[in-house]
Amino acid sequence: MQTCPECQSSLSTPLVCLDCHALLPQTPGQTPSPFDALGVELGWRVEGKALKKQLLKLSRAVHPDFFATADEATRNRAEDASALLNSAFETLKDDFKRADWxxxxxxxxxDSEERQMPRAFLMQVMEWNEVLDDARSAAQGSAEWNAVAELESELATEREARFSAIAKQLDPLPAKGAGDLAPVRQELNAVRYIDRTQAEVKQLKLQATLGPKS
Amino acid sequence: MGYIELNVLNNETSPQAMGIDLGTTNSLAATWKDGRPVVIKPEQAGNGSIPSVIHVAEDGTVLVGRQARDKAMVDPRHTIFSIKRFMGRGIADVQEELKSFPFPVTEDENGVIQVQAHGKAYTPQELSSLILMRVHDLACRSMGGAEIQRAVITVPAYFDDTQRQATRDAARLAGIDVLRIINEPTAASLAYGLDQSAAGTIAVYDLGGGTFDISLLSIEEGVFSVLSTNGDTHLGGDDFDRALAGLAMEGLAEQLSPEELNDPGLHQAARLAGEKCKMELSTRPEADLHVVLPESGVHFRRRVTIEEFDELVAPLVERTLDSCRQALADAELEPSDISEVVMVGGSTRMPCVQAAVENFFGRLPHTELNPDEVVALGAAIQAHILIGGSRDLLLMDVTPLSLGLETVGGAVSKIIARNSTIPCSATEGFTTYADNQTGIEFNILQGERELAKDCRSLGQFKLTGIPPMPAGLARVAVRFHVDADGILTVSSREESTGAKASISITPKNGLTDEAVEKMLADSLTNAREDFEAGRNVGLVAELGTMIRATNKSLPDVEEHLDLETLADIREAIEASQAASAAKVLDGKELQRVRDLLERATMPLAAVLMDGVAKKALAGKSLRDV
Incomplete structure (x- = not known):
C-alpha cells in the first residue's frame, strides 16, 4: 500500500489522502483500477452497500463541490478524481460490467474476439424468438400473448443462472494468464442476449399499453 | 419619497455567494444569511423578482427588468421576452417563439442566434447576461454595495450541453464567477431539505408563467438523480390569464363593434384583468373580472366564481397531468411510488392546481415555501456549500442526456449514458484509416435516439497533429469529460508516441471560447455602458416619481415638519432636478441624489404614515380598533 506524499499516512485509494485531505497527483495514461480507486479488494464478489458507502465516503473527500473556490489545477484534480470514482462505481456495482472488466x-x-454463446443456450434463444414472434401478431389476452409473461420470468431466471456460472469461474479469481476465460466471455455474450430480449419484451408491452390510446 | 426600511439587512455577516434563478419570465437572487437561505429583495423590485425582460430603444439604450416590462405596454415592438427559450438554440428550434418576437433574427455560421435590434446584433447569451447583470447588480446594491462575484445559477433539468454552456457564457459575460450550474428541480428539493431524507422519489411540479416542467428525482444517501423529465414549453400561468381574458372578451363582444374588439390595447387590458382576477381567486371564492379603458369608454365587470374558473381551466390542468403521466411511464413508476411532491412556480398557487396534483399523486404537495422563491433558495444553499460554508451535504447530480459519436453510416455510438453521475468521463480510442493521416474529425451528439440525425449535434470536433504513420497504427485516446456543471470538455493524446493531438471544437448553436473572450473584451464594455445608460434612465424616472410625490404631499404636512427638514427636502429636490437634467447622466451622482432625497423625505414619510393611521382610526372607539 502506498503512502501519502504530504503526510506519509497509508492510503486506501491513490486518489486522495483521507487523513490530510490532499488530492493526489495522477500519472497521465495510468488510470487506477476501479478496485484501487474505490479502495476495495480485487475480486468477483463485491457488496453493493459497502461499495456505495465507499463511494460516498470518498466523494466527500474529492468532489469538486468542496474545491469550488480552489485554484484551477486543484479543481481539475477534483473533477478527474470524482469522475474516476463515479465510473469505478458504475463498473463495479454492475455484474456485467464488473465481469467484463x-x-x-x-x-x-x-467480445469481438470471442463471439460464441454457450451451446445449450442457443436452443433456448430459438424458442424465445418464436414466443416473441407469435406475441407480436397476437391479440392481448390470447394464449400467445400470455406466453410473454412466462418468457419474462424465464429470462430473469436464466440471467441469474448465467451469473452463477460466471461466479464459479471468477471466484476465486484465477491468476492473470492462467485458466481459460473464453467460457466466461461466452456467458457474458449470453447475458447480453438476454438483456436485449428483455428490452424487446418491454417494448412490446409498452406498445400494447400505449397502442389503444395513440 | 422615503421608504421605511422594514427589512434591514444585517451587514455584519457578509455573504460571499448568491444563488440566481435565471427564469423564462422572472429572475431572482438569494443568499445565505443567519444560517438559512433568504431571497434578496432590492427595494426597486418589491418581492425580489426581476422580470426577465429587455427593452432596446431606437437610440440603443437598453432597459432591463421592471422598467423594460413597463415599456412592453407602450412599445411592444422593441421589448424582448422569454430569451431563455433562445439559449443554445438555432433558428429552426425557435420557430414558435419567433412568431411573437419583436426584432429580426438571424443566425451566424455556428448557428448562434443574432437578434438585430436597431443596427446592433445581440446573441441570447448577451441578452441573458444583461438580465443577470441587473439581478446581480440590484442584489449587490441592496446588500449595502457588497461585491459578490460568485454565484450558482439554475437551469431546467432537461437543458442539454449547449444550453448549459450558453448559460455559463451569459454569466461570464455578466462578470459573474459561476460556482456551479445546477438543475432547478434539484434546487427546489434542496430548499425543502429533502436531501435529509434517507431515500425516496420526488416529483417536482413546476408551473411557471409560460412553461411547465415535471421532474422525477430519486434521492439516495444525498445523491440526487433525475429519473425522467417531461413538460410543455408553452403552457403556464399566462394561459390561465388568457382563458379569463377570453371570458371578458366574450362579454365585451356584446358591447363593442368588431373594430373596437380588435384593439391590441383592449386585449392587453383584458389579459391584465384576467391575471388580476386569477390571483384573487387563489385566496377567495370569487373575484371580479374588471376591464377598464377610460380613453375608449370601455367599462366591463363580471363576477367569476372559483367553480367557474376551475371548470374553465380544467383542460390546462389536465395537460400538466398528461405530462406527469408520461414522466412516470418513462421512469417506470406509478403515482404511488412518489414519496414527496414539491410545488414550484407562481402558478401552483391556484387551488385547482394544488388539488389536481394532490389528487393525482395521492399525497399533499409541499407548498410551505413561496413557489416563486424555492429555486433561488436552493441555489443559495448550494452556493453556501460551494464556498465552504458546509460539508454536511453533497449534491451529486446526473447528466440528463446520453453523449455519443456519429459512426459510419449515421449511427450513434454511446460514450456516456444518460443518468450517469457527474462529473464523469470516458475515453474512446481512435485510429487512422489512411497512411500518414494527421487529422480525424468527428461529430459529437447528445440524445437518446439511435440515429445521428435524430440527436442534437453539439458540434464538429477536429483532431489534428497526429504524427504521420501507416494506417491503423496511430492510437488516439480522446477523453470526454462531463464536469460538475454538466458541461462537456474534450481532450486527446496520441498514445503510441505520446504526442498531444490538439483538438478544435466548432460548437453548434454555441459560442466558441474565443468568441466569448472577444465579446468580453470589446462588447462587454459596450454592454456595461448600455446597461449603465439604462440604469441611469431608470434612476431619472424614479427621481421624477419621488419628486412628484413629495411636491404633492408637502403642502398637507408642511406644518408638521421643522424648518431644517424642509430645507433639506428642498435642497435634495433641487439637486435631483439638476442631476436629472444633466446633458450627460452621471450614474454615481444620480444614485447619490436619490439616496439624499430618500433620506431627506424620511420624516415626511413618517408624518404621512402617522396621518394615514390617524385618519383610519378617526371616529372609531378604542373597542373597534
Missing part, C-alpha cells in the same frame, strides 16, 4: 484485465478475450 475482470475478463479483460486477466487477459481473456474481448
Amino acid at each position: 475482470l475478463v479483460k484485465v486477466l487477459g481473456g478475450p474481448s
Whole structure:
C-alpha cells in the first residue's frame, strides 16, 4: 500500500489522502483500477452497500463541490478524481460490467474476439424468438400473448443462472494468464442476449399499453 | 419619497455567494444569511423578482427588468421576452417563439442566434447576461454595495450541453464567477431539505408563467438523480390569464363593434384583468373580472366564481397531468411510488392546481415555501456549500442526456449514458484509416435516439497533429469529460508516441471560447455602458416619481415638519432636478441624489404614515380598533 506524499499516512485509494485531505497527483495514461480507486479488494464478489458507502465516503473527500473556490489545477484534480470514482462505481456495482472488466484485465478475450454463446443456450434463444414472434401478431389476452409473461420470468431466471456460472469461474479469481476465460466471455455474450430480449419484451408491452390510446 | 426600511439587512455577516434563478419570465437572487437561505429583495423590485425582460430603444439604450416590462405596454415592438427559450438554440428550434418576437433574427455560421435590434446584433447569451447583470447588480446594491462575484445559477433539468454552456457564457459575460450550474428541480428539493431524507422519489411540479416542467428525482444517501423529465414549453400561468381574458372578451363582444374588439390595447387590458382576477381567486371564492379603458369608454365587470374558473381551466390542468403521466411511464413508476411532491412556480398557487396534483399523486404537495422563491433558495444553499460554508451535504447530480459519436453510416455510438453521475468521463480510442493521416474529425451528439440525425449535434470536433504513420497504427485516446456543471470538455493524446493531438471544437448553436473572450473584451464594455445608460434612465424616472410625490404631499404636512427638514427636502429636490437634467447622466451622482432625497423625505414619510393611521382610526372607539 502506498503512502501519502504530504503526510506519509497509508492510503486506501491513490486518489486522495483521507487523513490530510490532499488530492493526489495522477500519472497521465495510468488510470487506477476501479478496485484501487474505490479502495476495495480485487475480486468477483463485491457488496453493493459497502461499495456505495465507499463511494460516498470518498466523494466527500474529492468532489469538486468542496474545491469550488480552489485554484484551477486543484479543481481539475477534483473533477478527474470524482469522475474516476463515479465510473469505478458504475463498473463495479454492475455484474456485467464488473465481469467484463475482470475478463479483460486477466487477459481473456474481448467480445469481438470471442463471439460464441454457450451451446445449450442457443436452443433456448430459438424458442424465445418464436414466443416473441407469435406475441407480436397476437391479440392481448390470447394464449400467445400470455406466453410473454412466462418468457419474462424465464429470462430473469436464466440471467441469474448465467451469473452463477460466471461466479464459479471468477471466484476465486484465477491468476492473470492462467485458466481459460473464453467460457466466461461466452456467458457474458449470453447475458447480453438476454438483456436485449428483455428490452424487446418491454417494448412490446409498452406498445400494447400505449397502442389503444395513440 | 422615503421608504421605511422594514427589512434591514444585517451587514455584519457578509455573504460571499448568491444563488440566481435565471427564469423564462422572472429572475431572482438569494443568499445565505443567519444560517438559512433568504431571497434578496432590492427595494426597486418589491418581492425580489426581476422580470426577465429587455427593452432596446431606437437610440440603443437598453432597459432591463421592471422598467423594460413597463415599456412592453407602450412599445411592444422593441421589448424582448422569454430569451431563455433562445439559449443554445438555432433558428429552426425557435420557430414558435419567433412568431411573437419583436426584432429580426438571424443566425451566424455556428448557428448562434443574432437578434438585430436597431443596427446592433445581440446573441441570447448577451441578452441573458444583461438580465443577470441587473439581478446581480440590484442584489449587490441592496446588500449595502457588497461585491459578490460568485454565484450558482439554475437551469431546467432537461437543458442539454449547449444550453448549459450558453448559460455559463451569459454569466461570464455578466462578470459573474459561476460556482456551479445546477438543475432547478434539484434546487427546489434542496430548499425543502429533502436531501435529509434517507431515500425516496420526488416529483417536482413546476408551473411557471409560460412553461411547465415535471421532474422525477430519486434521492439516495444525498445523491440526487433525475429519473425522467417531461413538460410543455408553452403552457403556464399566462394561459390561465388568457382563458379569463377570453371570458371578458366574450362579454365585451356584446358591447363593442368588431373594430373596437380588435384593439391590441383592449386585449392587453383584458389579459391584465384576467391575471388580476386569477390571483384573487387563489385566496377567495370569487373575484371580479374588471376591464377598464377610460380613453375608449370601455367599462366591463363580471363576477367569476372559483367553480367557474376551475371548470374553465380544467383542460390546462389536465395537460400538466398528461405530462406527469408520461414522466412516470418513462421512469417506470406509478403515482404511488412518489414519496414527496414539491410545488414550484407562481402558478401552483391556484387551488385547482394544488388539488389536481394532490389528487393525482395521492399525497399533499409541499407548498410551505413561496413557489416563486424555492429555486433561488436552493441555489443559495448550494452556493453556501460551494464556498465552504458546509460539508454536511453533497449534491451529486446526473447528466440528463446520453453523449455519443456519429459512426459510419449515421449511427450513434454511446460514450456516456444518460443518468450517469457527474462529473464523469470516458475515453474512446481512435485510429487512422489512411497512411500518414494527421487529422480525424468527428461529430459529437447528445440524445437518446439511435440515429445521428435524430440527436442534437453539439458540434464538429477536429483532431489534428497526429504524427504521420501507416494506417491503423496511430492510437488516439480522446477523453470526454462531463464536469460538475454538466458541461462537456474534450481532450486527446496520441498514445503510441505520446504526442498531444490538439483538438478544435466548432460548437453548434454555441459560442466558441474565443468568441466569448472577444465579446468580453470589446462588447462587454459596450454592454456595461448600455446597461449603465439604462440604469441611469431608470434612476431619472424614479427621481421624477419621488419628486412628484413629495411636491404633492408637502403642502398637507408642511406644518408638521421643522424648518431644517424642509430645507433639506428642498435642497435634495433641487439637486435631483439638476442631476436629472444633466446633458450627460452621471450614474454615481444620480444614485447619490436619490439616496439624499430618500433620506431627506424620511420624516415626511413618517408624518404621512402617522396621518394615514390617524385618519383610519378617526371616529372609531378604542373597542373597534
